[in-house]
Amino acid sequence: MFTIKVCFMLKKRVLLTGGSRGIGKAIYDELKEEFEVIAPARNELNLTSMESIHNYFQAEPKFDILINNAGINIIKEIENILDEDIEKINMINLVAPLKLIQYCVKNMKQNRFGKIVNISSIWGVKSKEKRTLYSATKFGLIGQTKALCQELGEYNILINSICPGFTATNLTMESLSKEELGDIQKQIPLGRLASSKEIAKSVKFLVSDENSYITGQTLVIDGGFTA
Numbered sequence: 001m002f003t004i005k006v007c008f009m010l011k012k013r014v015l016l017t018g019g020s021r022g023i024g025k026a027i028y029d030e031l032k033e034e035f036e037v038i039a040p041a042r043n044e045l046n047l048t049s050m051e052s053i054h055n056y057f058q059a060e061p062k063f064d065i066l067i068n069n070a071g072i073n074i075i076k077e078i079e080n081i082l083d084e085d086i087e088k089i090n091m092i093n094l095v096a097p098l099k100l101i102q103y104c105v106k107n108m109k110q111n112r113f114g115k116i117v118n119i120s121s122i123w124g125v126k127s128k129e130k131r132t133l134y135s136a137t138k139f140g141l142i143g144q145t146k147a148l149c150q151e152l153g154e155y156n157i158l159i160n161s162i163c164p165g166f167t168a169t170n171l172t173m174e175s176l177s178k179e180e181l182g183d184i185q186k187q188i189p190l191g192r193l194a195s196s197k198e199i200a201k202s203v204k205f206l207v208s209d210e211n212s213y214i215t216g217q218t219l220v221i222d223g224g225f226t227a
């Protein structure tokens with residue numbers, strides 16, 4: 001007599017920030033078949049508000065994977081930086097990712113499984129003029145990643161940073177003139193911008209079962225720009 005066992009593999013649950021457009025939308029599309037991806041809109045999870053973050057996790061506490069993708073850029077000379085710029089960019093790019101990790105690790109530790117990806121930037125490994133605020137947060141995100149890798153390794157929680165280079169999102173293409181785009185392309189060994197899908201594929205690899213030993217790392221995806 002044969003007994004047939006049917007095993008239902010539950011999809012891993014992913015919390016993705018900034019999934020509405022750009023790189024985040026590409027990550028959503030890349031993961032949606034294999035994972036249960038929850039990508040809250042800003043009115044459900046507003047990263048400028050500690051209260052919104054707290055309330056969100058009262059209702060949705062358990063995730064296996066966290067992708068801190070949402071981010072903003074404020075490009076200003078040092079004299080023009082306002083107090084509210086400092087507060088806003090630090091909150092969205094640095095403090096909110098830390099709070100989300102804090103809320104997610106409880107369940108991950110219990111399951112002795114977790115994957116976290118922080119989306120930093122090439123301006124998190126090098127910098128240029130007027131990027132003081134952006135670089136401060138993106139270098140900081142890599143710092144968080146490295147410290148947490150030490151702390152979370154014993155729970156089988158893997159955490160990495162991805163640093164996209166110039167990526168052809170709608171916003172990037174709209175904010176650059178043809179001339180500026182040409183200049184940038186000349187500085188990239190591969191001679192073109194990245195597509196959002198190229199960034200998303202690496203995120204998928206890092207959060208998938210294919211990655212069982214990469215943690216604490218900074219993966220720069222920039223067509224060779226920073227080489």
Ligand SMILES: NC(=O)c1ccc[n+]([C@@H]2O[C@H](COP(=O)([O-])OP(=O)(O)OC[C@H]3O[C@@H](n4cnc5c(N)ncnc54)[C@H](OP(=O)(O)O)[C@@H]3O)[C@@H](O)[C@H]2O)c1
Nearest residue numbers: 018019020021022023042046047048069070071121164167
């Ligand atoms: N594009 C590039 O060339 C590039 C290069 C290097 C690194 N990056 C990094 O990659 C990530 C994604 O960039 P992107 O260009 O794809 O971004 P984007 O197109 O500007 O989209 C930003 C996303 O973040 C969300 N967001 C912004 N403020 C928020 C808030 N207060 N609360 C909740 N969500 C908020 C937006 O939601 P709404 O739709 O509600 O506004 C949107 O989904 C960012 O961390 C960025 O720094 C981008």
